[in-house]
Amino acid sequence: xxxxxxxxxxxxxxEGESSSLNCSYTVSGLRGLFWYRQDPGKGPEFLFTxxxxxxxxxxxxxxxxLTKKESFLHITAPKPEDSATYLCAVxxxxxxxxxxxxxxxxxxxxxx
Amino acid sequence: xxxxxxxxxxxxxxxxxxxxxxxSPRSGDLSVYWYQQSLDQxxxxxxxxxxxxxxxxxxxxxRFSAQxxxxxxxxxxxxxxxxxxxxxxxxASSGGGRSNEQYFxxxxxxxxx
Numbered sequence: 001x002x003x004x005x006x007x008x009x010x011x012x013x014x015e016g017e018s019s020s021l022n023c024s025y026t027v028s029g030l031r032g033l034f035w036y037r038q039d040p041g042k043g044p045e046f047l048f049t050x051x052x053x054x055x056x057x058x059x060x061x062x063x064x065x066l067t068k069k070e071s072f073l074h075i076t077a078p079k080p081e082d083s084a085t086y087l088c089a090v091x092x093x094x095x096x097x098x099x100x101x102x103x104x105x106x107x108x109x110x111x112x
Numbered sequence: 113x114x115x116x117x118x119x120x121x122x123x124x125x126x127x128x129x130x131x132x133x134x135x136s137p138r139s140g141d142l143s144v145y146w147y148q149q150s151l152d153q154x155x156x157x158x159x160x161x162x163x164x165x166x167x168x169x170x171x172x173x174x175r176f177s178a179q180x181x182x183x184x185x186x187x188x189x190x191x192x193x194x195x196x197x198x199x200x201x202x203x204a205s206s207g208g209g210r211s212n213e214q215y216f217x218x219x220x221x222x223x224x225x
Contacts, residue, residue, distance in 0.1 A: 032212060043114065043202055043216035044155070087155065091212060098212055099145060099157040099168055 002027045002092050006103035013078055013110050021073040021086055021106045029093030033071050034100060035064050036087040044087055078110045115139065116217035118203050124223045130191040133220045135203030137184055143167070143206045144186040145214060146178055150199040161186055193224045 003026045013019055025033065032051055036044035048057040050066040057064045061082065063074040073086055085107045089100035115138035125131055137144050146158040157170035161180035172178075175193075180186045190197060200221050204214040 034213065036216075041200075041219075041221070043116075043218045045114070046213050046215055049213055089155075098143065098206065098214075099160055099170060100147075100155075100214060101157070102155040104154040 002090065002101050004088055004090055004101055004103035006086075006088050006106050008106060009104070010107045011109070013075075013108070015079055015110055015112050016077050018074070018076045018078070020075070021088075021108070023071040023073070023088030023103055024069060025071070025088075025090045027090045027092045027101070031091040031093045031098075033066055034089045034091070035062075035071070035073055036089065038085045038087055038105070040085075047086075075108070078108075080110045080112050083108055083110045114215040114217065116203060116205050116215055118201075118217035118220050120220060121218065122221050122223075124225065125193060126225055127193055127195060129193050129224075130189065131193065131222065133188040133190070133201055133203075133222075135186045135188070135205075135217060137186070137203075137205030138207075138215055141205035141207050141215075142184065144180055144184070145204040145206070146172075146186070146188050147202045147204065147216075148199050149202060149219075155202070158188070190222070195224050198222055198224045 005024045007022045035047040038044045048064040053068045085105040087105045089102040117136045142163045149155045158172040160168040178188045200219045202219045204216045206214045
């Protein structure tokens with residue numbers, strides 16, 4: 001069964017304290033791995049798509065990487081405005097028509 | 113702003129009632145996806161439409177149904193509502209192809225009392 005597990009469930013950082021979020025996945029052929037940011041009561045906001053092991057994408061203080069079993073979202077020198085829940089999702093190559101399978105997310109809090 | 117719109121933003125109704133949620137995809141996107149987000153389950157895929165036709169089904173209850181119209185907007189119908197149906201309902205759209213990012217709307221918060 002296709003599955004996504006994110007860790008930790010919650011992460012508290014001081015402003016400027018860099019860290020990483022983990023997304024482990026089991027999927028029958030990976031079509032794509034997606035990172036989203038979600039603020040409370042809002043829709044998920046698209047951040048990155050990764051397609052193959054070794055691929056990296058960057059946007060401001062965020063950098064996403066991908067291996068055959070997991071993805072990391074690295075946050076460098078975070079600011080309070082980076083506080084949100086970060087969701088990881090996979091799209092399987094087979095057995096689906098494009099729907100995303102989501103992890104439960106990591107809730108990030110950045111204190112000034 | 114993702115370009116995906118959803119109405120209404122909030123909906124409060126009683127058990128046993130029926131409601132309709134509406135979604136307009138980004139301009140040019142042919143695929144529409146519906147997801148349910150509850151506190152304990154996270155985001156769960158319900159159903160996908162592509163250019164008016166049902167393409168995939170997830171864990172959608174028989175009491176729920178959806179359709180996509182010729183102008184590509186979509187509606188999710190929820191009937192015989194139960195307390196456990198209270199959740200955020202999101203619509204997402206994509207253009208298809210390899211670059212298959214899904215862009216989410218702001219959601220409809222459904223409260224069943």
